[in-house]
Amino acid sequence: MSETTHNRINADTLHDGSSGTYLPVKGTVTTMATVTYDKASRIYPGTERPAVDQLDLHIEDGEFLVLVGPSGCGKSTSLRMLAGLEDVNGGRILIGDKDVTHIQPKDRDIAMVFQNYALYPHMTVADNMGFALKIAGTPKADIRARVEEAAKILDLTEYLDRKPKALSGGQRQRVAMGRAIVRQPQVFLMDEPLSNLDAKLRVQTRTQIASLQRRLGVTTVYVTHDQTEALTMGDRIAVLKDGLLQQVGTPRDMYDTPANVFVAGFIGSPAMNLGTFKVNGGFAEVGPARIPVSRAAIAALGAEDNGKITLGFRPESLDVVSQAEASAFPVEVNIVEELGSDAFVYGTLKGSLADADVHSGAGDNQVIVRIDPRNVPAKGERIFVAIRPGEEHLFGAGSGLRLPA
Amino acid sequence: MPLQRLQITAADPDPALLDLPWNIPLEEWPADRLAALPRGISRHIVRFVRLSGGIIAVKEIGETVAHREYELLRQLGRIGGVPCVEPVGVITGRTADDGEPLEAVLITRHLQFSLPYRALFSQELRPETATRLIDALAVLLVRLHLVGFYWGDVSLSNTLFRRDADRFSAYLVDAETGDLHAKLTDGQRNYDVDLARTNIIGEMMDLQAGEYMDEDTDIIAIGDALVQRYNELWAALTDEETFGAADRWRVAARIERLNALGFDVGELEMTTDLDGTKVHIQPKVVEAGHHSRRLLRLTGLDVQDNQARRLLNDLDEYRAASDRQGEEEQFVAHDWVTEVFEPTVRAVPRTMRGKLEAAQMFHEILDHRWYISEKQRRDVPMPEAVESYVTNVLAHRRDEQQLLGLAPEDAALQEDGGSWG
Numbered sequence: 143m144s145e146t147t148h149n150r151i152n153a154d155t156l157h158d159g160s161s162g163t164y165l166p167v168k169g170t171v172t173t174m175a176t177v178t179y180d181k182a183s184r185i186y187p188g189t190e191r192p193a194v195d196q197l198d199l200h201i202e203d204g205e206f207l208v209l210v211g212p213s214g215c216g217k218s219t220s221l222r223m224l225a226g227l228e229d230v231n232g233g234r235i236l237i238g239d240k241d242v243t244h245i246q247p248k249d250r251d252i253a254m255v256f257q258n259y260a261l262y263p264h265m266t267v268a269d270n271m272g273f274a275l276k277i278a279g280t281p282k283a284d285i286r287a288r289v290e291e292a293a294k295i296l297d298l299t300e301y302l303d304r305k306p307k308a309l310s311g312g313q314r315q316r317v318a319m320g321r322a323i324v325r326q327p328q329v330f331l332m333d334e335p336l337s338n339l340d341a342k343l344r345v346q347t348r349t350q351i352a353s354l355q356r357r358l359g360v361t362t363v364y365v366t367h368d369q370t371e372a373l374t375m376g377d378r379i380a381v382l383k384d385g386l387l388q389q390v391g392t393p394r395d396m397y398d399t400p401a402n403v404f405v406a407g408f409i410g411s412p413a414m415n416l417g418t419f420k421v422n423g424g425f426a427e428v429g430p431a432r433i434p435v436s437r438a439a440i441a442a443l444g445a446e447d448n449g450k451i452t453l454g455f456r457p458e459s460l461d462v463v464s465q466a467e468a469s470a471f472p473v474e475v476n477i478v479e480e481l482g483s484d485a486f487v488y489g490t491l492k493g494s495l496a497d498a499d500v501h502s503g504a505g506d507n508q509v510i511v512r513i514d515p516r517n518v519p520a521k522g523e524r525i526f527v528a529i530r531p532g533e534e535h536l537f538g539a540g541s542g543l544r545l546p547a
Numbered sequence: 548m549p550l551q552r553l554q555i556t557a558a559d560p561d562p563a564l565l566d567l568p569w570n571i572p573l574e575e576w577p578a579d580r581l582a583a584l585p586r587g588i589s590r591h592i593v594r595f596v597r598l599s600g601g602i603i604a605v606k607e608i609g610e611t612v613a614h615r616e617y618e619l620l621r622q623l624g625r626i627g628g629v630p631c632v633e634p635v636g637v638i639t640g641r642t643a644d645d646g647e648p649l650e651a652v653l654i655t656r657h658l659q660f661s662l663p664y665r666a667l668f669s670q671e672l673r674p675e676t677a678t679r680l681i682d683a684l685a686v687l688l689v690r691l692h693l694v695g696f697y698w699g700d701v702s703l704s705n706t707l708f709r710r711d712a713d714r715f716s717a718y719l720v721d722a723e724t725g726d727l728h729a730k731l732t733d734g735q736r737n738y739d740v741d742l743a744r745t746n747i748i749g750e751m752m753d754l755q756a757g758e759y760m761d762e763d764t765d766i767i768a769i770g771d772a773l774v775q776r777y778n779e780l781w782a783a784l785t786d787e788e789t790f791g792a793a794d795r796w797r798v799a800a801r802i803e804r805l806n807a808l809g810f811d812v813g814e815l816e817m818t819t820d821l822d823g824t825k826v827h828i829q830p831k832v833v834e835a836g837h838h839s840r841r842l843l844r845l846t847g848l849d850v851q852d853n854q855a856r857r858l859l860n861d862l863d864e865y866r867a868a869s870d871r872q873g874e875e876e877q878f879v880a881h882d883w884v885t886e887v888f889e890p891t892v893r894a895v896p897r898t899m900r901g902k903l904e905a906a907q908m909f910h911e912i913l914d915h916r917w918y919i920s921e922k923q924r925r926d927v928p929m930p931e932a933v934e935s936y937v938t939n940v941l942a943h944r945r946d947e948q949q950l951l952g953l954a955p956e957d958a959a960l961q962e963d964g965g966s967w968g
Contacts, residue, residue: 187729226734227697247738259590260704262749264757273749277767314590338590338612338723340650 174238175328175361177201177224181233182243184219193219195385196233201378204359206352208376210366211408216385218333221365225331226250237328253327255351256335259318261306268293268302271320285324292323295357315339315347319354330355330362336371348375369409373397381405399535403542406454406535412486412510413503414454418539421451428453429495431471433529439536439545446540454535457486457502457512460527462519470526471495473509475519485515492524556617557636557654563599564654569641572649573607583951586665589704595657595951602657602949603635610651612723613637617653619722626694628834630687631719632658632707658718660904660947661707668754677760677769679715681747683708685776686809687717688743689784690835697735699724701743703750710903710947712853712910740777744770783808787829792819798828805830809852811837845880848888850906857910861887887929894933899941901948912936 179199185192194216201207209217222228224235226247234243242250261270269276271292272285280288293299296316301309306317322330335351336344352375355362366372372379373393380390381404389401400406406414417428421440425432435451443449463470473489488504489511490496502510511527519525536545551570568576573592582595582602592607608616620634632655641649667676684706691698698705698719705721719725728735748770754760783804790797802812813832819825838855842848850858865883866872891912892905903911916932927935 225738227732227738228734229732247734248741260702260746262753262756264753269752269756273752274745276752277745277748277770337609340609 174203176203176236176238177207177329177361177363178236179220179224179233180236182220182223182230182235183232184216184223184228185231192231192385194223194382197387199380199387199390201361201363203361206355206362206364206375206377208364208366208372208379209382210369210372210379211382211388213367214384215382217365217367217382219385220382221331221333221363224329224363225252225254251327252329252331253322253325255322255330255332256318259314259338261309261314261317263306265305266303267298267306267309267317270306270317271324274321275324288324288326289320292320295323295354296320311343312346312350315343316350319351323358328361330360332362332364334366335364336366351375370411373409379409381408383408399544400454401544403452403454403537406537407503410456411503412457414456414535415500415502415509416452416454417498417500418450418452419498421449426451426453428469429471429491429493429498431469431528433469433534435536436547439547442545443538444541447538448540450539451545452537452539452542453529454537455529455533457510459530459533460511461530462511462513462525463528465526467526467528469528471528472524472526473511475521475523475525476508478513478518478521480515480518483515485513485518487511487513487519487525489525551642552640553638554640555636555638556614558621560636561599564636564638567596567598567605569638569649569652570644572643573605573652578955581955582949584953584955584957586663586952602951604632604655604657606653606655607650608653608723610637610639613639613651613653616722616725619725619727620655622727623694623696623719623722628836629690629694629696629719630716631722632656655720657949657951658707658709659949660907661709661718662947662950663707663952664703664750665754665759666950667708668759674764677751677764678772680708680717681769681773682776683711683715683717684743684747685773685780686835687719688739688777689780691719692731692736692739692781693784693833695728695730697726697728697731698722698739699726699742700746701739702746709851710907711851712857712907713914714853716851716853736781740774743777744774747773780808784810784830784833787827789825789827792824792826795826798826801828801830805833806837809837809856810835811840845877846884846888848884848906850904854904854906854910857913858888858906861909861913891929891933894930895937895941899937902941902944902946908941911940915940 178201179197181196181198182194183192183196184194197220209220211217219228223230226242226245230243234241236242237250237252262273265273268286268289272289275285275288289302290299293302296319298313298316298320301313306314309317332351336347339347348371364375373396376393378390378392379396381388381396383404389396389405396405396409400409403416407416419426419428421435421443424435424437424440426435433453439451443451465472472492472495473487474492475487475489477488479486479488487510489509490507491498491500491509498507500507500509502508504510511525513519536547537543538545553565553569555564568580573594576594580596582597585593585595594605596603596605614637617634617637620631623629623631624633635654635656637651637653639651641651643649664680667680680703684701684703687706688698688701700721700723705719707718707720708715709718748766751760751764751766751769755762755764755766788797788801798815798817802815805812810833812830813834814830816829816831818827836852838859839850839852842850842855842859845862848858862880862883865887866879869879871879888909891909895908912933915936916927916929919932919935920927
């Protein structure tokens with residue numbers, strides 16, 4: 143990469159429009175802090191299956207990327223490989239165009255945010271934020287300048303010379319963030335940073351981290367098991383399962399066009415309903431309902447799919463209809479969950495569908511239907527629902543892969 | 548009664564736990580329930596509570612994290628030989644009287660005679676105290692790393708210290724950020740050590756800002772000493788050593804060196820080159836507690852390693868003085884316990900026995916006897932030494948069995964770090 147593309151200095155990156163604050167952040171000023179996983183693998187000694195299997199992932203400069211997946215999927219291991227805490231047993235990891243695969247953690251120019259929450263009671267807020275710089279021998283004037291800049295961004299300016307006991311819980315969180323910011327790293331790493339917080343602080347801090355990251359423009363890799371956190375915070379999301387990258391894309395991509403059954407079921411709350419059905423004469427046979435399947439989808443089915451498709455439909459993609467409709471199928475209402483603006487029916491498929499292979503976030507043989515909150519059915523009632531045309535998701539029953547519409 | 552469905556996860560649940568006011572946020576627990584408040588600012592609310600004759604530490608924390616930390620501490624307990632606090636259980640399903648759900652709690656048993664670092668620094672801090680704490684922390688970190696535990700937030704405040712003869716031993720208190728691996732990578736170890744250095748220097752900066760520590764003390768040097776001590780110890784315990792086939796004595800020398808550091812060698816790998824001229828040795832399994840295991844085997848006394856070292860030395864002296872070198876060691880040890888150790892400890896008035904652990908007291912009495920014997924240029928007998936120690940030393944010491952933090956009524960001092968009387 144040439145010097146000219148490598149060093150981006152222009153008025154826009156020096157100036158944060160929202161507050162008129164000069165941000166002396168290395169990541170946005172001097173270097174392209176992209177992060178690249180190049181077929182990076184981690185295999186724990188004594189195990190055969192890689193914890194992270196040939197991960198290929200490119201994170202853009204300034205991007206907020208969320209690694210998400212169930213426990214044991216390899217998301218934390220991937221983050222720790224970038225941090226230098228896990229060995230890379232195959233492939234490489236690059237920050238910018240520098241290969242950091244075998245570089246010690248402290249020499250990688252990264253910061254683990256929230257690695258240390260403990261505030262020092264006798265020190266001012268400013269000293270609490272800047273103490274690591276003092277240890278590193280940074281000149282006093284520089285420390286003060288960096289701390290003041292960080293404090294402006296964090297709305298802590300008026301507290302700088304006070305003691306931490308004057309701060310609220312949320313402000314203390316921001317001091318912890320400030321500690322990472324003043325170090326001006328190329329990349330921020332956050333490993334489930336909200337898991338230690340109580341519910342109230344969690345939501346508050348989630349919003350703060352996301353907006354702060356956008357203001358700073360520092361490349362950030364964030365790990366969570368919570369898909370809601372991923373959807374609300376990330377520019378892009380990478381879903382992992384069993385050490386394999388399933389899909390990477392914007393929250394919208396993941397929600398609208400999940401690449402496989404796993405992503406379809408994992409992203410979204412309440413989860414997507416998924417059922418496996420026989421395809422016959424261009425239709426999926428969903429009990430009494432005939433749901434048209436495109437020619438392209440049928441053509442894409444492979445031998446392993448055995449003539450079946452997995453049909454996905456989100457709770458909000460169902461309409462309550464009359465029994466007479468060709469695509470209607472019956473659901474017996476078990477529970478109605480009323481949330482004010484929304485209401486959900488948790489129900490069981492009935493009739494010839496009673497034995498169908500269907501599941502949802504609520505469990506096997508259960509479907510979830512979003513209904514009009516001003517017109518909710520009673521428990522035990524049987525309703526008929528139909529998938530809104532074009533809102534179904536089709537996957538090969540064997541491969542689990544998305545089929546063309 | 549408040550409507551709450553508590554779920555208590557514990558290996559050995561104490562029914563008395565049910566009597567505690569779980570329907571009240573920990574921060575609002577009435578003072579009469581509390582043994583003490585912790586000092587300083589912590590990210591979680593922690594309280595010390597008396598329960599069934601002992602003291603427990605109760606920490607409010609998210610449910611998942613509480614279970615995770617509980618399991619981690621249990622695993623460390625099962626591995627054995629890892630100095631850490633003992634988990635009691637996790638309580639979930641707490642509900643306030645107004646129906647609001649309350650945070651889960653993690654309960655650990657208070658470690659008797661343990662001292663938070665603020666309690667040690669805020670008396671008159673001598674530079675050697677700092678050095679000894681750092682040494683203890685380096686040993687703890689090495690021991691944790693040997694079993695594959697990555698701490699993630701090493702600091703003085705996440706550690707408790709116990710007096711251990713003329714040194715300290717350190718115990719892990721907070722395992723929230725930790726992780727147990729089959730084997731740590733160099734990256735994990737180096738990160739832990741680097742973070743420890745930063746945190747410790749930060750904590751000492753705080754002590755200096757609060758005027759608990761001389762501002763001229765070179766705290767960066769103390770932080771660097773941790774890194775150095777850790778690296779030296781790690782190398783001594785794990786490095787491969789190569790020597791000529793004629794120098795076989797170096798095998799025994801390596802084991803002796805590890806014993807002197809307080810470690811037993813469970814497995815030592817020895818390989819030779821194809822032509823047999825060079826020998827390589829590398830310890831594969833090492834375990835701390837060399838002296839305490841030996842003392843336990845001989846006497847049944849379960850004490851810390853440096854205390855054990857001191858007691859074993861006294862036992863050796865006893866054996867020499869009574870001219871019983873030829874006898875079975877166990878028999879001599881039994882007599883030493885009944886004739887020397889127990890009478891000495893029992894000579895201390897009952898009211899003062901809670902000030903220090905028995906083995907620690909014995910160590911200090913030996914020190915005191917040496918000191919007054921020097922001064923009086925005669926061999927002061929043990930009963931006389933005990934009397935002098937009790938009057939001149941122990942009477943002026945604080946009670947350290949349950950030195951916890953602030954009295955419950957001093958809540959206002961908590962966030963200032965508080966001062967120790």
